[in-house]
Amino acid sequence: MNIDTKTEEFHHVHAAHCENGVTTALLRHHGLDFMTEPLAFGMGSGLFYIQIPFLTINNGPAISFRTMPGAIFKRTCKALGVEVTRNKFSDPAKAQLFLDKKIKEGDPVGCQVGVFHLTYFPKEYRFHFNAHNLIVYGQEDNRYLISDPIMEEVTTLSSEELSRVRFAQGPLAPKGHIYFPEKVGVITDDLIRKGIVKGIKRNVRDMISIPGNFAGVNGIRYTSNNIRKWRDKLGLKKAGLYLGQIVRMQEEIGTGGGGFRFLYGAFLEEAAAYLQDDRLIGLSEEFTKSGDMWRASAIQMAGVYKGRLTEQQSFDEIADRLLEIRSVEKEAFLKLSKLNLGK
Amino acid sequence: MKKEDLPQEPGALSRLTRELCYVKNEDGKYETALSKGWDIKKEALDSAWVEVNDRVEEARKAVANGEKSPVYYFMELNLMDLVVLSGYTGFFSFFIKRHFKPSVFKTLSDKKLEKYAQVFDISVSELKNFKG
Numbered sequence: 001m002n003i004d005t006k007t008e009e010f011h012h013v014h015a016a017h018c019e020n021g022v023t024t025a026l027l028r029h030h031g032l033d034f035m036t037e038p039l040a041f042g043m044g045s046g047l048f049y050i051q052i053p054f055l056t057i058n059n060g061p062a063i064s065f066r067t068m069p070g071a072i073f074k075r076t077c078k079a080l081g082v083e084v085t086r087n088k089f090s091d092p093a094k095a096q097l098f099l100d101k102k103i104k105e106g107d108p109v110g111c112q113v114g115v116f117h118l119t120y121f122p123k124e125y126r127f128h129f130n131a132h133n134l135i136v137y138g139q140e141d142n143r144y145l146i147s148d149p150i151m152e153e154v155t156t157l158s159s160e161e162l163s164r165v166r167f168a169q170g171p172l173a174p175k176g177h178i179y180f181p182e183k184v185g186v187i188t189d190d191l192i193r194k195g196i197v198k199g200i201k202r203n204v205r206d207m208i209s210i211p212g213n214f215a216g217v218n219g220i221r222y223t224s225n226n227i228r229k230w231r232d233k234l235g236l237k238k239a240g241l242y243l244g245q246i247v248r249m250q251e252e253i254g255t256g257g258g259g260f261r262f263l264y265g266a267f268l269e270e271a272a273a274y275l276q277d278d279r280l281i282g283l284s285e286e287f288t289k290s291g292d293m294w295r296a297s298a299i300q301m302a303g304v305y306k307g308r309l310t311e312q313q314s315f316d317e318i319a320d321r322l323l324e325i326r327s328v329e330k331e332a333f334l335k336l337s338k339l340n341l342g343k
Numbered sequence: 344m345k346k347e348d349l350p351q352e353p354g355a356l357s358r359l360t361r362e363l364c365y366v367k368n369e370d371g372k373y374e375t376a377l378s379k380g381w382d383i384k385k386e387a388l389d390s391a392w393v394e395v396n397d398r399v400e401e402a403r404k405a406v407a408n409g410e411k412s413p414v415y416y417f418m419e420l421n422l423m424d425l426v427v428l429s430g431y432t433g434f435f436s437f438f439i440k441r442h443f444k445p446s447v448f449k450t451l452s453d454k455k456l457e458k459y460a461q462v463f464d465i466s467v468s469e470l471k472n473f474k475g
Contacts, residue, residue, distance in 0.1 A: 016363045016375075038365070038373070058422070059394070116422070124355035124388055128427050152360045152377075169430025170423075241394050244387035251384045262344060262365040266373035288367065292344060295383075302383045305390045 010108050010137040012147045012154045013037070016263060017066070018133040020046065021149020022110045023073045025135055027082065029108055030184045034192070042267030043079050043199040044072030047260055048206055049329075050215040051223045057171070058127050060245030063223065065260050067206070069131035069172060073110065073179065075202070079195030080187055086179035092163045095176030099136060099162075102180065108137035108147070112177035114168020120148070120155045125252075130172040136162070189274070196271045197342035203264075204337045207329065217330040224322035231315045239315070240305035247298045247305075261291030279339055286332035290325055297321045346376050354380030355388065395422060407475025412448030414439070416473060417463040431462040 010029055015021025015037045023040040041047075048067040055062040066072075077084045089095035102109050114130040115121055138145040143156040157165075166176045210216040223246070230239035251259070265287035272280035300318050303309035346366040356362065361377035368374045402419040405411035418428050418439075425436040432439070434455075441447045442455075453467065460467045 014363050016365060058391070059398075059424075060391075120359070122355045122359055124392060127422055150360065150362070170427035173430055241390060244390045247383060247387040248391065251381065252388065259344070259364055262373070266365045269373050284373075288344075295344065298383050298387075302386055306386055 010135075010147070013149055014152050015149040016259060017041070017046075018149045019069065019072045020044075020263070022133045022135055023076055025147060025149065026073075026108060026110055026181055027076070027080075030082070030181045032080070032082075032184070032187060036270065038263055038267035038270055039196075040072060040076045041260075041263050042203075042271060043195045044075040045199050045203040045206060046072045047203055047264045048215070049217065049219045051219050051226070053214055053222075058245070060242050061223075061226070063246055063249045065250050069112070069133075070179075075199070076195070077181060079198055080191060081185045082181045083183040084179060085182045086177065088174075088178075089176035092167050092176065095166060095178070096159060096163060099178060100139075102178070103136065103138055103144075107180060108135050109178050109180040110135055111162075111166055112174035112179075113162075113165035114170070114174060115165070116168060117161070117164045119157065119161050120146075120151075128168070128170045130168050130170060130174055193274055194342065196274055200271070200336055200341060204333045207333045208337065217326050217333065220322050220326040220329070224319040224326070227315055227319045227322065231312050236304075236310055240307070243301040243318070244305040247301050250294060250298060259291055261287050261294055265291065275341060277339070277341070283332055283335055283339075286328060286335070290328045290332065293321065293325045293328065297325065346374070349376050349378050350381040351379045352382045352385065354382075354385035356380060395419075403475050405475075406473065409445055411443050412445045413470050413473035414448060414459055415443040416475070417459070417465070417470065421463055428462070432458050434458070 011025065013021050013025035013028065015024060017037070020037045020041045023044070024035050024037050027035040027040070044067070046067050048064065050064050052062040074084065087098060089098070099109065099111075111134055112130070113132050113134060114128065115132045116126050116128045118126065118132070134149070135147040136144050137147055137154075140156070143158055144162050146155045146157050146162075148155060166174055166178075168174060207216045210218075212218075214222040227243070230242055233239075234242065265284045268280045268284035268287065272278055272284070297318060300309075300314070300321065304314060304318070344364070344366050346368050349364055349366050357379040361379055363375050364378050365373050366376045399416070399419045402411065402416040406413055406416045418424070423431070425439055428434075428439055429436045434442075442451060442459075456467045456470055460470045463470065
């Protein structure tokens with residue numbers, strides 16, 4: 001069936017990270033012109049760190065540099081009083097019917113998809129990663145119009161292709177997950193400021209006070225301790241692959257990367273303007289520093305997976321650098337927690 | 344990261360798009376800039392693919408030596424593990440593990456083979472007749 005409709009004036013947003021981009025584009029479409037990617041990321045308390053013990057993904061350690069999938073959209077909308085509808089389906093045909101109906105009504109929608117069968121992605125990027133997000137905003141010549149935030153331009157998918165990625169299987173299987181803002185109320189500057197403060201406080205809590213030793217800033221130490229043992233425990237080849245996976249998780253599109261520390265720095269800069277509080281600019285610098293340190297550590301790790309660095313000493317140096325990063329981030333969040341924002 | 348330090352080293356993605364990054368401009372303020380890629384990332388991705396190809400080659404040898412069934416090979420070829428393959432086929436991991444045995448594989452019904460073939464995007468005869 002060809003619906004041949006296109007949402008009027010939908011504007012594609014090119015973003016560093018898919019969920020931020022989808023959130024920003026959908027909210028802007030609903031009239032929230034002030035929304036930016038850093039703001040969505042910060043209000044949604046997107047910054048995080050976790051290495052899940054005893055779990056491997058793609059035969060490497062399960063590490064994430066951001067909060068769980070779906071949380072950024074959910075929290076940012078909630079902070080702004082935007083009502084959200086989300087649906088999952090067991091039947092692909094019903095999932096498509098629902099999608100078609102939304103598009104016919106002229107409503108762009110967010111979809112969670114797996115990247116393995118995503119035809120417009122280069123083959124090198126297509127692993128079984130199921131928490132990618134994109135927007136479907138219309139249909140033309142029997143193809144769905146797709147706004148994928150990591151792409152500079154919009155693209156298209158056939159209905160079979162779209163159905164396949166919406167019903168990808170494995171960990172975090174999307175089950176046709178579709179989501180969109182339902183109702184947007186009046187948004188005052190005060191509401192935005194409250195959302196920013198709440199987002200910062202929640203992020204402080206997540207990074208500093210989360211229980212256990214493998215999440216938040218302590219998670220960075222957990223990985224650091226792991227790295228020290230990898231060379232003896234796994235052998236050089238596998239240890240190199242594990243470090244490569246850290247770098248990909250940290251930096252790569254498709255796995256959830258995107259320089260999150262810089263993004264958080266950009267958020268605090270925006271927050272400083274909204275809250276008229278220059279102390280936040282100083283703290284923005286701390287996250288810039290952390291981002292630079294993560295990148296420097298990636299260069300060190302590359303030395304191992306490129307086979308140039310082979311000694312235990314190199315593993316220890318990488319582990320030490322991670323401890324430095326941990327202390328920079330811990331300090332920054334502790335300072336954030338002492339600012340008494342919004343009082 | 345300063346804007347002038349943003350790497351422009353083409354990787355796999357650069358055939359398709361540039362990546363949006365948050366960088367510091369001359370005034371010390373954040374802005375966005377586009378990057379073609381970064382060698383450090385490219386090499387991490389490349390080494391992951393070397394590993395994938397090694398695993399596929401090992402799986403191929405295991406089938407050729409009669410140690411593993413074609414199901415195992417095509418699982419590796421499609422970058423799947425037991426959890427993912429179980430999701431796509433609906434078979435429990437326990438049964439899939441059994442289907443890795445050549446002796447058990449020979450006894451599989453066409454219906455089950457059809458399911459695997461569909462998931463692997465091949466025909467039943469390609470699956471049945473894969474000798475490594």
